[in-house]
Amino acid sequence: MSKNYWIVADVSCDLPLSYIEKQERFRVMPMPYQKDGEEFLYKPGDEKDINAYYDSIKRGALYTTTQINAAEYYSCFKEITDSGEELIALPLSSGISGSVNSALMARERILKENPEAEVIVIDSKCASLGTGILLHHLLLKRESGADIHEAAQYAKETIPKVLHWFTVSDLNHLYRGGRVTRSSAFIGSMLRIKPILHVNDEGRLIPFDKVQGRKKSIRELANKIEENIYPKSNQPIFISHFGCEEDALLLKSYLQKSLPGISEYLIAPQSRIIGAHSGPDCIAVFCLGLKR
Structure with missing residues (x-):
């Protein structure tokens, strides 16, 4: 062939x-x-x-x-x-x-x-x-x-099996991009609320959940991958970040503990194209799962 x-x-x-x-x-x-x-x-x-x-x-x-x-x-x-x-x-x-x-x-x-x-x-x-x-x-x-x-x-x-999970530290950029309301951005920033978002089956960015604090939001990304990745697989996991490589490495460390069978990781900065939409300190993780 x-x-x-x-x-x-x-x-x-x-x-x-x-x-x-x-x-x-x-x-x-x-x-x-x-x-x-x-x-x-x-x-x-x-x-x-x-x-x-x-x-x-x-x-x-x-x-x-x-x-x-x-x-x-x-x-x-x-x-x-x-x-x-x-x-x-x-x-x-x-x-x-x-x-x-x-x-x-x-x-x-x-x-x-x-x-x-x-x-x-x-x-x-x-x-x-x-x-x-x-x-x-x-x-x-x-x-x-x-x-x-x-x-x-x-x-x-x-x-349909490509999982996208991500979080940001600054809700104001999501507000400017029309992803959240002005009041949500203001209250979220005051309370240190960090959104958990994903890309749905139609390929759109969708808010999914919210947690309090940056470290908890990164932990939640690891939880989402652990819950939804193909079981018992040794596939690669990719992580992208918008100027926050240390957080990307922290996410990797969480995943290594919860998914010891995964041996291949790729960590890369987000492009200017993606960064224009995601905003400062965005961190995202990707793998294959049963469904989005």
Whole structure:
């Protein structure tokens, strides 16, 4: 079976450059973000300079993001299909971004020009290293010999099993992003309330619970993974963070105690794309479970 097909994602998958560079036929597209009317492009590897971005958001700077446009997807897809190769694209969740629609428009244009081209676009319904861990398992599936249709089916079956659990320390950023009300943000900040959120089956960010105190919220993330991970599995666990690596390491230590059978962890900073939405000191954890 042919493994000569590409897997295409975007930088919101939060996979570090060191991981990306080890993969074959794996394209991670840049994404635009804006501040004060000026547009920037976030590319793989830009996480090396992320601290200044973290600090500016903590000081109250507001950033916005926009989807990858259809022309950019078309250019990427055409480069691959013109060489006679096939591809699967997994854009950022449609519950967060319109990138999926752009990719579908590009696919339609490619197929009009070349009806024999094989371009599969799948709504990842994932974000951050949730997309990253989905891609990780998909890359392993391709390496095992799965052809493009088997790999696409595997991705569709795996997406509902990708667990996303996260918390933030600052409710004000969630308020600015429309995730909580002004009164909830004010009262929560006064009482040191920390929300527990997840990504649901539609790929949307949803408040799930709340606890008092940062350390308790991190402990609760570990509890959610312990409760919902595939039992007796030795799968990887991915952790992303927005400028709080020490907390990410604390979460890892909790998981190592409660899940001694897990041997592989990946900890990475959140991209500027995800960080613009998640806010300061966000910490998130991802794995495969029975259901979201």
